[in-house]
Amino acid sequence: MTLQWSPSPPDHVPAELIVDFDFFQAPEGLNDPVQIWHDLVRRGVPPIFYTPRNGGHWVFLKYSDIVEGYRNHEIFSTYQTPIPPIEPFPVMQPQGVDPPEHNVFRKLLAPMFTPLAVRRMTEGLQHRAQTMISSFADKGGCDFIADYASRFPTGTFLDLFGLPEERLPEFLALSEVFFRSTDPDARAQNLNDIYAVLEELFREKDRNPGSDIASAIVTARDENGQQHPWQDILNCGFLLFVAGLDTVTNTMAYVWRYLASTPQARAEFRDRLDDPTAFQLAIEELMRINAVSNIYRRVTHDCEYKGIQFRRNDRVILSNTLANRDPSVFEDPQTINLDRQVNNHVTFGVGPHRCMGSHLAKREIMISLQEWLRQIPDFELAEDQEQGSIFGGSVMGFTSLKLRW
Amino acid sequence: MRVVANLQVCQGHARCEDLCPEIFSTDAVEGKVVIEHPEFGPELEEKVRLAVRNCPEGALRIAKGGAA
Ligand code: HEM
Ligand code: SF4
Numbered sequence: 001m002t003l004q005w006s007p008s009p010p011d012h013v014p015a016e017l018i019v020d021f022d023f024f025q026a027p028e029g030l031n032d033p034v035q036i037w038h039d040l041v042r043r044g045v046p047p048i049f050y051t052p053r054n055g056g057h058w059v060f061l062k063y064s065d066i067v068e069g070y071r072n073h074e075i076f077s078t079y080q081t082p083i084p085p086i087e088p089f090p091v092m093q094p095q096g097v098d099p100p101e102h103n104v105f106r107k108l109l110a111p112m113f114t115p116l117a118v119r120r121m122t123e124g125l126q127h128r129a130q131t132m133i134s135s136f137a138d139k140g141g142c143d144f145i146a147d148y149a150s151r152f153p154t155g156t157f158l159d160l161f162g163l164p165e166e167r168l169p170e171f172l173a174l175s176e177v178f179f180r181s182t183d184p185d186a187r188a189q190n191l192n193d194i195y196a197v198l199e200e201l202f203r204e205k206d207r208n209p210g211s212d213i214a215s216a217i218v219t220a221r222d223e224n225g226q227q228h229p230w231q232d233i234l235n236c237g238f239l240l241f242v243a244g245l246d247t248v249t250n251t252m253a254y255v256w257r258y259l260a261s262t263p264q265a266r267a268e269f270r271d272r273l274d275d276p277t278a279f280q281l282a283i284e285e286l287m288r289i290n291a292v293s294n295i296y297r298r299v300t301h302d303c304e305y306k307g308i309q310f311r312r313n314d315r316v317i318l319s320n321t322l323a324n325r326d327p328s329v330f331e332d333p334q335t336i337n338l339d340r341q342v343n344n345h346v347t348f349g350v351g352p353h354r355c356m357g358s359h360l361a362k363r364e365i366m367i368s369l370q371e372w373l374r375q376i377p378d379f380e381l382a383e384d385q386e387q388g389s390i391f392g393g394s395v396m397g398f399t400s401l402k403l404r405w
Numbered sequence: 406m407r408v409v410a411n412l413q414v415c416q417g418h419a420r421c422e423d424l425c426p427e428i429f430s431t432d433a434v435e436g437k438v439v440i441e442h443p444e445f446g447p448e449l450e451e452k453v454r455l456a457v458r459n460c461p462e463g464a465l466r467i468a469k470g471g472a473a
Contacts, residue, residue, distance in 0.1 A: 107435065110435050110436050111433060111434050111435075111436075113436065114417070114433055114435075115419045115431050115436065116431070116433050117433070277423075281423075284420075284423075341455060342455070342458050343459060344459060344460075344461045346461065348418070351416065351462075354416040354461075354462075358418065359419060359436075
């Protein structure tokens, strides 16, 4: 049967490359959102295809195509990419700008996110993890998302931005709407609220700079000795909010969900508690298998690429979970091997926009897991999981994950 | 043996530093790879090779012999 599309797919897309695929929709009965993507591979669809859903976009299935998509910014731009399209969209700094201009904010942020800078955050992260976990360790259970995975990265964000811990509830509420609401009015209001908070924050740091990231952004000077354009400063703050919260929350959710249901893996990590190098190697494999981000690009000009006609403004999705389980790159890709030796996963992207927060994200997860296993060495999934608690989209994950011990 | 990095290509994943801190570190400004002592002996060969193979950008290369 031929599906009837309205509006019809653009005429540069041949019928044999059209597939009905909605990456926001988890098929009924599914309890793991990454399967939205792996189901596709099982359906045997073409390695580069077009779906008319969500405003219409291309999908690359193969590791090699995904990596090339990341690297080829001359064809695949990060400027104005939302799917479904929203225009105009804030030009996020540095993510929404192509090289070479993109380097201005990337360079500005880089020193604050190097492995060295992140190692210096260790004690603060440990303290946060210990305090949060001990608040429920004797309760016999928790909702991992509400009680930990959303609070931990949000608290870390406040700390990085030189904001007091008391503002945690306010920021949790802002991100709840931002990441989960589908109501257009609530979303529009929420965006205004976030920008109002950023405006106030950067004004304050401009007057009284501290040693935090917000101060570093607002006091930085361009090559002419001028402050960067105010809108860029706000958009950089906005990007850090967007990039560093939901990604960490849902990666954690995946990791804890896996450990809760896999006693040998818990034992394996407990055995490595005193060997940070081995612990880290095992975390890297969990990063590969739990890639929550699907990344958007926009085609810059009409062109033929890999024998396919692309048109200016076509959208493309690079799905990291697909790349990370490509059997032509990873041996036994669906198996979690905590000692995997060669692991070129793209969970944090590759190329010019490679995640600047990867070292921080990995350290947040590693320290959380170490502290957790010290206080709660054994835990499992509770029986009363909420129905419909998984979601797809640009970041995939869970709205609730009940654990007990 | 000697290991060399292409800094144009390095994006600072620091996988090399994680896997072989004896040879690789990352700088404090850009977060790109620093190889202070590019020469390494047979005792480190396996670790260096593993780091090279794990660089997601393909920025590292082992050069045979002493000179670049
Ligand atoms: C597990 C958690 C995380 C995942 C899976 C993740 C994933 C990604 C990916 C795939 C990109 C590439 C985007 C693109 O190519 O368009 C990216 C970019 C970025 N991420 Fe992350 N991220 C995580 C956590 C964080 C954290 C904690 C921060 C900072 C606080 C952060 C800051 C950034 C920034 C600034 C960029 C843009 C870099 C640029 O455009 O040059 N991320 N992230
Ligand atoms: S792993 Fe590769 S890209 Fe990453 S820091 Fe080392 S050389 Fe650079």
